[in-house]
Amino acid sequence: MGVRNELSGSVSGPSVQAGTVYGGIHLGSPRDARTPWQLPPAVRLTDRVRELAALDGCRDLAARHGYPALATVSGLGGVGKTVLALSWLRRLRADFPDGQLYADLGARSPGGVPADPGEVLARFLRALGVPPRQIPPATDERTGLYRSMTADRQLVVLLDDAASAAQARLLLPGGANVAVVTSRTRLPGLSVDGCYPLHLEPLDTDAAVELLAITLADDRVRGQLDDARALVELCAGLPLAVRVAGARLAARPRRPITTMVRALTDEHERLEALAIEGDRGVRAALDLSYDGLPPDAARLYRLVALHPGPDITCEVAAAALGTAGDGLDEAARLLDVLHDAHLLTDAGEERSRFHDLVRLHALAKAEAVDMEPVREAAVRRVYDHYLASATRAEEILDPHHRSLPRGYGPGPAVVKDFAEDGGDPGDAALTWLERELLNLMAVLRDARRTGHATVTWQLADAMWSLFMRRKHYEEWRAAHAEGAEAARELGDTAAECRMLTSGAMGELDTGRHDRALEMFERADRLFEHEGDALGHARTLNYRGLALQGLGRLNEAAELFARAAEELPRCGDARAGGLARFNLAEVALAERRFEAGSTDAEAARRTLQRADDPYNAARAARLLGRLQLGLGRLDGAEEWLGEALTGLRGVSDFETARTLEALAELAERRGLMESAHDHYREALALYETLGLPAMVATVRARLGGGDNGSGE
Incomplete structure (x- = not known):
């Protein structure tokens, strides 16, 4: 039942693995310096002069006093809340050059669960350039960071379809920015935050007739004005209903408006006893539009x-x-x-x-x-599209990651073609995973709810490449927690172990070493219960990483040593080499340079034999560090040169670490100009990766010429 998760051979993009893991995982997520322009496309706004003036007044008043311009727009479904907000915010673009943030808060989402403010904050922070590693785990801390980051920026925020004031409040920006919250219900709770309340009424008859004329784009409204007025009154002045009814007429340019009036009148009578207040006009228009579809x-x-x-x-x-x-x-x-x-x-x-x-x-x-079987089959095909496409992306990005079988429903799945545009398939695969994240998470959760628990854990597993590269920690944690529950429901121990170990990698990456240790130990108990010696041996390495992160180096070294001994006996020599690498890192931290050199050299040889050039190069870097600690400068230069050759262009983070070591070597030799060159190159890489602690360390060394020999 051993859970494999290895990488070797040809890989598109930076590579990491989790089933067989080394210490100090870091696959940098580069800082995105682009300005976010997230507002969705807008349709033409009709009338709303009074409402636009009110929003302008809200903004002018806020600007005079130096506080954010905050407004809530409430009203019936289909009344045009989002269209108004988009139209107004787009007019402000020139005055707010630092971007636009948008979130659908999902008060009426397909799954019935509103968006989690913590997840929305994480998306906003990433859009503003915060590296995923630096996004705090707690929602209140994220809110504080978000408001700090927006305080000195000039941007607008649209929070669409809010479920409550409490949900929206956490997402209001700081500084003299602009935010609009839309909701079906009035949100008086936001008045304490200074939000200007604007309740949107349906269009008056003249404005609705104007919208109908724009939608038809012909002379029928001018020639049949009374019928046009009757039609928009049947639509209750709701822009959505007017557009839907108008689209039906626009497709039949010879049909008189009175025909639609008669049809809508009949629909109103049918829906009178069933319709929710305010929705009747929309439903009537939708029924007629649906009836006219092929x-x-x-x-x-x-x-x-x-x-x-x-x-x-x-x-x-x-x-x-x-x-x-x-x-x-x-x-x-x-x-x-x-x-x-x-x-x-x-x-x-x-x-x-x-x-x-x-x-x-x-x-x-x-x-x-x-019929229900028809609906269920359609849903399963949509699930299979996402599972098959995510699996294809995984095969491109991490071809050796998948070790447990994946199954699809009957019939061929619709799979995204990542080579269709002629670009790099790896880039296309990663872009697709990123763009589809909300859909992937929705499918993953829905699949378990509808009795397709296998899809849930398999989809979480297939999203590994995205999580490791883009560090969506909130979704990483949620997906694997959902996947572990799904696997438990199925009684699939191998899948549960996979979810626990892969999920724990995210906890390690965010510094939650105690939580990671707990998850690794739970997986280890399952492996031992199943008599899975290989799975147990691998969790020795994992648990060692968590203990290393907790500063319990003696316990970590003991587990790494056991893993280095047991893994080759179980048939995984490469994983044994990585355990030796981890053992050498502990020795470096404890300044046991001679013992560490022995372990690092053994790890390097094993990893070379296992055709793992990336980790072999990392072992060479570690050897160079250890030789530097021993004062063997020529040996350090040889190993660090080998490491730089193997790591440059593969991992910016590891390249920067190697350059730091080369800089320290040059300092030891008195070659200060060469040292500064190495430091400057390392600094540029750390800045690109968005690692402020590393940036600060290198800047200090550039200024002070630190001659340290450890890490």
Whole structure:
């Protein structure tokens, strides 16, 4: 049952592994210096002159007093809250050059669970350039850092579809910035934060008629004004309903408006006893629009609404329809039909979204039209699309990571093509994983809820490449916790051990060594219960890493020594070499340079034989450090030169560490200009990786010429 997780051979991008792990894991997530422009595309705003003036007044007053301009926009579903907020915030772009932040807080999300403020804060902080390692674990600490980082910036924030004042409050920026919160309900609790409350009413008849005329883009409104007024009144002045009804008429340029008026009147009578207040006009318009769809587009409308995530891509549509292979073109065509009918909105980057009322309508249609097995099969195909695509990304980025089998439902899965644009497949795979993170997490959670627990843990496993490279710690922790629960429900011990060990790597990476140790020990007990000698031997190494992080070096060294002895006997010589590497690192920390050199040299030989040039180069760097400690400068130069050759272009972090050692070697020889060159190059790499502690250390050495010989 041993859980393998090794890397060797050709790998796209920086490489790490977790099943067989070395100490001091660091796969740097470079600081993103780009300005975030996260606001989604906006549709044309009709009227709302009074509301825009009120928002301008709110901003002017805040600017005069030097505090943030905060506003809440409340109103019925479909009344245009988000459109108003987007239109106003986009007008402010020139005055707020430091960017735009956006979050859908999911009060009416597909899964019924509003967004966690801590996860949203982590996304905002990453967008503002905070390296994932420096994002605090506690939500209140994240809020403090977020407000500190926004205090001196000029940016706008849109918090869309808030569930409560408490949820939104944590996400309000600091400084003289602008934030708008939209919600179906008024949020009086935000008044204590200085939020200006703006309640959005439906459009008056004249403004709604203007919107209808814009949607039709012909002369029918001018020639049939009374019918147009009757139509928008049946739509209750809700822009969403007017656009949907208008799109239906626009597709039939010879049809008089009165035809739609009669149809909507009939729909109103049918819905009168069923409709929620304020939604009746939208539902009536949606029913008519749905009835006018071609059968294949209507089927997509119903089935794609079952997707648990917020965004819809062409591949998701094809999966919902069950059209693998050449079905992408057909899926794209049908998505266009739904867009033309105003049943989907453009989310940017070739992605679509449902308005929450439209999604509810589509789900109701699916339940009424499609038998339960049909709906379940569509959902499973969407799950399989994400699992198969994430697995393909994993194969490109970390080809030796997967060791446990992955299974898909009946029929071929729709798999994302990462070579379609002719670029680097590794870059495309990582970009896809990053872009799909919210969808992946939604699918992972939904799969367990719907009885597909295997998909849950397998998808968490397939997301390893993203977590190690982009350090989404919140999602890393949540995915593996969900995966471990799913594996326990299935009674799948191998999968549970995989979730525990991979999840614990994230805890190690964030410095939560006690939590990591607890998870590794739980996995070890399972391995021993199953009689899995290899799994047990590997957890010796893992537990040693956690103890090393806790400063319990003697205990760590004992476990590393046992792992170095047991792993080769179990058939994993490479993992044994990594355990020897870890043992040498403990020796370096304790200034036992001779013993450490013996272990590091043994580790290097083993890793070379195992065709692991990356870790062999790391062992050479460690040997150079140890030789420097012994005062053997020529030997140190030889090993550090070998390390630099093997690490440059593979790992910026390890390259920087090697350059630091070369700088110290040059200082020992009195070659100060060479030392400064090495320090400056290391400094640039640490700055790119966003590691302030390392940056501060190197800057101090550049200024003071520190001749240290340890790490």
